[in-house]
Every structure is written in C-alpha cells, then in structure tokens.
Amino acid sequence: MVGALVGYLIGRSRHRSAIRRPVGPTVSELVQRLVHSSHSGVVVLNHFGDVVIHNPRAEALGLVRNRQVDDRARKAADLVIETGEVVEIDLSPLESRGGRSPEAVLGEVRPLGEGFTVVDADDQSDAVRLEATRRDFVANVSHELKTPVGAMALLAEAVLDAADDPVEVRRFTTKILREGNRLGTLVTELIALSRLQGAERLPELNTVEVDAVVRDALGRAQLVMESTGIDVTTDDDSALLVEGDRTLLVTALSNLLENALAYSPPGNPVSVSRKLVDGYVEIAVTDRGIGIAEEEQQRVFERFYRVDKARSRATGGTGLGLAIVKHVAANHGGQVKLWSKPGLGSTFTLRIPAHLDPPATAGADIKSADGRAGRTAVPSLAASLVPSKSDGAGTDHGGMA
Known part of the structure; x- marks a missing residue:
C-alpha cells in the first residue's frame, strides 16, 4: 500500500x-x-x-x-x-x-x-503465534476428547460382555459415569475458555463483594473438601469490593480451591485470605501440597498442561482450570501470581482492581483486611509460606488443574 x-x-x-x-x-x-x-x-x-x-x-x-x-x-x-x-x-x-x-x-x-x-x-509475529496456538489448541482438544470417548466405548463393550453379571455391570457402568462426567466437565470448561478468549462478549462489570465470592467458591468446593478430607480455613470477612462479574470470579476462585485440594495430601489444610494492596484486592489460596518446580511455574497456566499427570487423571482434572483463572483475571484488568516450592506447597494469588468507594474505604472495614481496626484475622498458611512483601514474591504462573 x-x-x-x-x-x-x-x-x-x-x-x-x-x-x-x-x-x-x-x-x-x-x-x-x-x-x-x-x-x-x-x-x-x-x-x-x-x-x-x-x-x-x-x-x-x-x-x-x-x-x-x-x-x-x-x-x-x-x-x-x-x-x-x-x-x-x-x-x-x-x-x-x-x-x-x-x-x-x-x-x-x-x-x-x-x-x-x-x-x-x-x-506478522502475532498472527503467526496465534495460528500456532490455534493449531496446538485443536490438537490438544482432539486428544483430550478422544481419551474419555474411547474409554466409554471400551467400557460399554465390557458391559455387554458382562450382561449376566450384575456386579461387573455395576462396576463398569460406574466407570462409564465417571468418564461421562469428565467429558462433560471438559466440554463445559472449553466453552468457558472460548468465551473468555473473545468468542463471546463478556458481561458488564459490576460492584462485587469479595466475601460473597469467597463464600460461593467454598460452597462449590464443599464436595471436594468432603471427599479429600481436607479443611479450608479463611480469614475474617473483609468488606472489600471489586469491579467484576461475580459468576466468573467465583469460577476462578473455585478452580484455585479445587486445584489446591487435588494436589494436597489428606490432612493438610488449605487456606484462603484476602487483603487490599496498592488498589488491588488479593485473594490468596495456599496449600501445603506437592509444590511446583521453578522450571514448570511458567507453564502451569497453559491449556492442558499438568504438573502431575497421573494425579490429575485420577482426580478428573482437565488441565484447563488455571488457564480459565488466568483469563478471568486478565479480563478483569488483573493477574494471577504464583509462589511455590516443591515439598512445601503453593500460593496462587488472584489480583483484581478494587472498587474504592470513598465511604467504604474510610471506615474500619477496609482496615480489617490487614488485621487491624480491632479485628483478629485468622492466620492463613500463606503467612508461613509466602514472603511478607506486598508483591507476593510471586512469578506470573500457571496451573495444575
């Protein structure tokens, strides 16, 4: 031209x-x-x-x-x-x-x-990278969908062969149900990820109560908590507000919680804490699980990437959970940070711009986010694992889900 x-x-x-x-x-x-x-x-x-x-x-x-x-x-x-x-x-x-x-x-x-x-x-670097990402995504999706579909076909054949054995029929149909649920979860998360990456217009952002997001996410993770026997501790309500979409934020925090629960040994608690730092609300999820090696921390947010593939398969993980978290944070003008050490555990911190309403920020409720103003915050595991700097001492990270 x-x-x-x-x-x-x-x-x-x-x-x-x-x-x-x-x-x-x-x-x-x-x-x-x-x-x-x-x-x-x-x-x-x-x-x-x-x-x-x-x-x-x-x-x-x-x-x-x-x-x-x-x-x-x-x-x-x-x-x-x-x-x-x-x-x-x-x-x-x-x-x-x-x-x-x-x-x-x-x-x-x-x-x-x-x-x-x-x-x-x-x-044309961006276009070339986008096309390479698209090809990888299609290849990964094809592979991930093929696994449960193939398993269900084999299990269905096993049911037919064992039609006269009620015990075997029940065992195989239970496995079919598990694979079907896994397939449904994978499709749901693929749709969510496609939406977050621009296939659909995102909802308008509203003022959202952080404490309500934490409660809803804990509710979603209740079944996982019961099945793993792991308790989740939280600090006191903070009265903090953010500009965002409540459903997406709950989804992101739920994924972080389920990820922490899946990669923690039984009996090791997981904690959730929230605070206001430099105009951002930070919601941290800390576990004492297997941790993530430094060379893998840059990859854990990639779609379908799993740190421990065997454990992820056993827990029904799709490898999309933390990719969704990353895109939810980005679409809210925030980010996700990671601190982790193998054998010590991990802390994933979701940072979202705060809604700074003058009447709310002037009172003691906001001060309570860091434990002052007469409230005693429940100490979280993050305090013992993560350095005390306000930047979270984290590296932009990825996920294990």
Missing part, C-alpha cells in the same frame, strides 16, 4: 514539476514524510539494489542494516525488475535476536518503474 502510494507520488511529482512549483512542501518532501511515518518497513531500491529511501521501521524489522538491504529482498527486487510482477517474500530473521524482536516478517516487492522497486514489509 505504502509502496504503491510512493510510486504514485513520484509520478505526480514529475508531472507537476513540468507545470509549476507547488506551494509548501515539495512532493519529494511529502514522500519522505510518508515513508518515515509508515508503520510498515519501507525500502526503495534502485536497479543496482542500493537503498535510495528507507524508514526507521525497516531497520527495526531487520530489512536494512548499515544502509544495506537484506539479501533476500535484493534478489527479489532483481526478479521484479526482470518480470515486472509483484513478488511476495519472507523476510523473517534467520536467527532469533531475543527480547521483543520480530519472529515473522512478511512483505512484498513491487516495481516502481525505470529500475526502481519498493519493499513493503510488516511484522
């Missing part, structure tokens, strides 16, 4: 110069401004392959270095001069430069006439 406009303006400049000199900036000056202000990398070459004009973006994308154009672009320009046809070209860096350098640079070379060509390139 920019290259075509450059060619048009150059042609116009020749025509207008034969008539009269324009008032104000010359066409040549306007071309220079246009090229330098473009978001694309633009390079104009002569018939020798020398750089005539280029913009800073072309250098940032690696098209031009030390006034020399990328050799791939020069060879494409020679072909364009020879054929007169537009050539599409991949100008992606041959070696990773690290940091935020572009990974995929795609462009095209077009003729400008009289031996001149223009290279017009864009950074």
Whole structure:
C-alpha cells in the first residue's frame, strides 16, 4: 500500500514539476514524510539494489542494516525488475535476536518503474503465534476428547460382555459415569475458555463483594473438601469490593480451591485470605501440597498442561482450570501470581482492581483486611509460606488443574 502510494507520488511529482512549483512542501518532501511515518518497513531500491529511501521501521524489522538491504529482498527486487510482477517474500530473521524482536516478517516487492522497486514489509509475529496456538489448541482438544470417548466405548463393550453379571455391570457402568462426567466437565470448561478468549462478549462489570465470592467458591468446593478430607480455613470477612462479574470470579476462585485440594495430601489444610494492596484486592489460596518446580511455574497456566499427570487423571482434572483463572483475571484488568516450592506447597494469588468507594474505604472495614481496626484475622498458611512483601514474591504462573 505504502509502496504503491510512493510510486504514485513520484509520478505526480514529475508531472507537476513540468507545470509549476507547488506551494509548501515539495512532493519529494511529502514522500519522505510518508515513508518515515509508515508503520510498515519501507525500502526503495534502485536497479543496482542500493537503498535510495528507507524508514526507521525497516531497520527495526531487520530489512536494512548499515544502509544495506537484506539479501533476500535484493534478489527479489532483481526478479521484479526482470518480470515486472509483484513478488511476495519472507523476510523473517534467520536467527532469533531475543527480547521483543520480530519472529515473522512478511512483505512484498513491487516495481516502481525505470529500475526502481519498493519493499513493503510488516511484522506478522502475532498472527503467526496465534495460528500456532490455534493449531496446538485443536490438537490438544482432539486428544483430550478422544481419551474419555474411547474409554466409554471400551467400557460399554465390557458391559455387554458382562450382561449376566450384575456386579461387573455395576462396576463398569460406574466407570462409564465417571468418564461421562469428565467429558462433560471438559466440554463445559472449553466453552468457558472460548468465551473468555473473545468468542463471546463478556458481561458488564459490576460492584462485587469479595466475601460473597469467597463464600460461593467454598460452597462449590464443599464436595471436594468432603471427599479429600481436607479443611479450608479463611480469614475474617473483609468488606472489600471489586469491579467484576461475580459468576466468573467465583469460577476462578473455585478452580484455585479445587486445584489446591487435588494436589494436597489428606490432612493438610488449605487456606484462603484476602487483603487490599496498592488498589488491588488479593485473594490468596495456599496449600501445603506437592509444590511446583521453578522450571514448570511458567507453564502451569497453559491449556492442558499438568504438573502431575497421573494425579490429575485420577482426580478428573482437565488441565484447563488455571488457564480459565488466568483469563478471568486478565479480563478483569488483573493477574494471577504464583509462589511455590516443591515439598512445601503453593500460593496462587488472584489480583483484581478494587472498587474504592470513598465511604467504604474510610471506615474500619477496609482496615480489617490487614488485621487491624480491632479485628483478629485468622492466620492463613500463606503467612508461613509466602514472603511478607506486598508483591507476593510471586512469578506470573500457571496451573495444575
């Protein structure tokens, strides 16, 4: 687009110069401004392959270095001069430069006439990464759906073979029910994740009571608590408020709780605490479970990633729980943080921007979030596991669910 406009303006400049000199900036000056202000990398070459004009973006994308154009672009320009046809070209860096350098640079070379060509390139890294993520997601979903469906088919055959044995029929049908429930949970969480990633418009954010979110999440996790024999302790009500969607926040906190319960040995308590830190409400879920190795902490929020695959399968985990938590936090303008040590446990902290209503923040209720104003907060396990810095000493993390 920019290259075509450059060619048009150059042609116009020749025509207008034969008539009269324009008032104000010359066409040549306007071309220079246009090229330098473009978001694309633009390079104009002569018939020798020398750089005539280029913009800073072309250098940032690696098209031009030390006034020399990328050799791939020069060879494409020679072909364009020879054929007169537009050539599409991949100008992606041959070696990773690290940091935020572009990974995929795609462009095209077009003729400008009289031996001149223009290279017009864009950074397509985001699109390439998105497509790779989509392919991985489809492959993972196919694999995850295939497992319970295949298991149910085999179990159904076993039921038919054992039709005359009520004990065996009951045993196999129980397994079918478990796999069916697992399949239903997987589909539900896939729909939720698709919604959070933009397939549907998210609901309008409202003022939500944090204490109500904690109560609802504890209610959802009650069956898991009873089946694992693990108690969940909480601090006192905080009267804190956030701007958000109550259902999504309850889902996120429930996933954190169920994750903590699934990865904790029987008899080791899990705790939930809440406080106000730098304009954010922090809801922390702490366990004394298996913990997460440092090299895995950056991956636990990936879809279908599991730290302990055997335990996750046994508990019916889908590998989507913490991916959902991450996206719920992001859609609320917040984040999730992780502190963990193998053998000591983990603390997942959901940080959501607080609703700072002046009358509420002025009273003792907000002060009670850190245990002052005459209230005694129930000490949580996080106090003994997590360093006392307000940033949670955490690393942006992922999940085990």
